[in-house]
Amino acid sequence: MVTTPGGPALGEPAPPAQVQVLVVEDEPAIATAIAHRMRAEGWQVEIAADGLAAVAAAARLRPDVIVLDVMLPGIDGLEVCRRVQAERPVPVIMLTARDDETDMLVGLGVGADDYMTKPFSMRELLARTKALLRRVERSVQLAGTAPADPAITLGDVSIDRGQRRVSRAGEPVHLTPTEFDLLVTLALNPRTVLTRERLLAEVWDWIDASGTRTVDSHVKALRRKLGADLIRTVHGVGYAFEPAEG
CATH class of the missing domain: 3.40.50.2300 (Response regulator)
Structure with missing residues (x-):
């Protein structure tokens, strides 16, 4: 050998x-x-x-x-x-x-x-x-096997999953890797309330009730960068992505 x-x-x-x-x-x-x-x-x-x-x-x-x-x-x-x-x-x-x-x-x-x-x-x-x-x-x-057209466009928000880039109204928005994954998870389920526990499982890949504040803080960080109008809080439950009507 x-x-x-x-x-x-x-x-x-x-x-x-x-x-x-x-x-x-x-x-x-x-x-x-x-x-x-x-x-x-x-x-x-x-x-x-x-x-x-x-x-x-x-x-x-x-x-x-x-x-x-x-x-x-x-x-x-x-x-x-x-x-x-x-x-x-x-x-x-x-x-x-x-x-x-x-x-x-x-x-x-x-x-x-x-x-x-x-x-x-x-x-x-x-x-x-x-x-x-x-x-x-x-x-x-996923980056190595991205689909030919991985973009998500909802209202004035564009998310390119292949390039991991985000823009709103044509202006680029810099997100951390976790913020990007959280945004994609919410955007793939527009106007659907996702519980904190589901977001922890799908974005952070772990389930622990002590992590719900992590979700909350990342949502607040997303709102600061993208605008407070895009993510709706459902108190006691979770969050929903609410794109502006085209």
């Missing part, structure tokens, strides 16, 4: 690439606990303890996902996220010590995909990270 140096035998499929995680956390006990749990999954994990080190590590490692604390020495997590996303889009889960929706919306605005409030369950962090990785993988696969 012929093999390549350090690799699989010729003709055999290559093993799946190992997940690379960057943990940015200045509290050693928390950083070590996260790294230990994720390494138990077989993932490669590197820790950065301040903002500038995190930006440098992200550029060097090109991680698959970043777990990022908001409060950091040097530059804070929001600025880290902004700089990292400007260089190369990467999935980010933000950790915050404050249960403040304004802070959460700012985090989503600079490119974070999800957030968790301290103290958090290590099991839930792992579940959310796995779900985020699955969504990214699914998006890559």
Whole structure:
């Protein structure tokens, strides 16, 4: 059997690439606990303890996902996220010590995909990270097999699923990957109320009642970018996409 140096035998499929995680956390006990749990999954994990080190590590490692604390020495997590996303889009889960929706919306605005409030369950962090990785993988696969005309046009909103671009009234609107997936899910079911639980399952790929605030915050972020008139709240139930009449 012929093999390549350090690799699989010729003709055999290559093993799946190992997940690379960057943990940015200045509290050693928390950083070590996260790294230990994720390494138990077989993932490669590197820790950065301040903002500038995190930006440098992200550029060097090109991680698959970043777990990022908001409060950091040097530059804070929001600025880290902004700089990292400007260089190369990467999935980010933000950790915050404050249960403040304004802070959460700012985090989503600079490119974070999800957030968790301290103290958090290590099991839930792992579940959310796995779900985020699955969504990214699914998006890559769909991009490679996009239909010839993947656009959705509803009223003055145009959504190009192949190019993952959105415009309203001809003006481009920049959305994070999660915001885009949420918008597509709502737009594929116009004027239909989708529960928070369904949105969690279809967009975030996990089901947990504690995640409904994540849905709410992402909807608010969408409204800030696209306009408050497009998504209707059905109190106690969920949301519906309401395109303007043509």
